[in-house]
Amino acid sequence: SAVISQKPSRDICQRGTSLTIQCQVDSQVTMMFWYRQQPGQSLTLIATANQGSEATYESGFVIDKFPISRPNLTFSTLTVSNMSPEDSSIYLCSVADRALGYTFGSGTRLTVV
Amino acid sequence: AQKITQTQPGMFVQEKEAVTLDCTYDTSDPSYGLFWYKQPSSGEMIFLIYQGSYDQQNATEGRYSLNFQKARKSANLVISASQLGDSAMYFCAMREGNGGATNKLIFGTGTLLAVQP
Numbered sequence: 001s002a003v004i005s006q007k008p009s010r011d012i013c014q015r016g017t018s019l020t021i022q023c024q025v026d027s028q029v030t031m032m033f034w035y036r037q038q039p040g041q042s043l044t045l046i047a048t049a050n051q052g053s054e055a056t057y058e059s060g061f062v063i064d065k066f067p068i069s070r071p072n073l074t075f076s077t078l079t080v081s082n083m084s085p086e087d088s089s090i091y092l093c094s095v096a097d098r099a100l101g102y103t104f105g106s107g108t109r110l111t112v113v
Numbered sequence: 114a115q116k117i118t119q120t121q122p123g124m125f126v127q128e129k130e131a132v133t134l135d136c137t138y139d140t141s142d143p144s145y146g147l148f149w150y151k152q153p154s155s156g157e158m159i160f161l162i163y164q165g166s167y168d169q170q171n172a173t174e175g176r177y178s179l180n181f182q183k184a185r186k187s188a189n190l191v192i193s194a195s196q197l198g199d200s201a202m203y204f205c206a207m208r209e210g211n212g213g214a215t216n217k218l219i220f221g222t223g224t225l226l227a228v229q230p
Binding site for chain 2: 033041042043044045048090092094096101102103104106107109
């Protein structure tokens, strides 16, 4: 099964700043998915990232706030821009692995102060 | 639109007993997949079990089994012989389509399971 390295694992950021989260996969994958998990809540899909094209964003999420890069088939970044305390969440990347369903990165715990 | 519903915000179970976590779903796609994930306090998402919409038999993985009732659109997770380490949040999720790597997962709200000694 795919192995995902996600970093940073956690960060505390000042409001108004931006944080870029990286996910590296040990195999080539078509799509990478980015999720947000607000405190005590379920996972909500932010966007789907395909290599070589713009990410597809879910309702309620916009590119200016959550720009995504997908430069190749093993790597993607999600930036949380102009952060506010409401952005404090766990952010997870995920890839589809046919053998074991979907594999997730270990998550980035973001606190905005 | 697809939807996943978990009606149990929290559950208690005694160690060594079995527990059932409920999940219902709604989709108009005849081809879909259902997943259960465990999320301990560390935050990682651990895959437990998968059921395809065309699978004839209920999925089993060790102590985990999925009670799939297609007509009722339910996919309940059964954990047998509960262990203290089973205490975690459990999420039911659904993927529409036949398993291509481009299909996204939609999650339910989760059930927090507490196993008591």
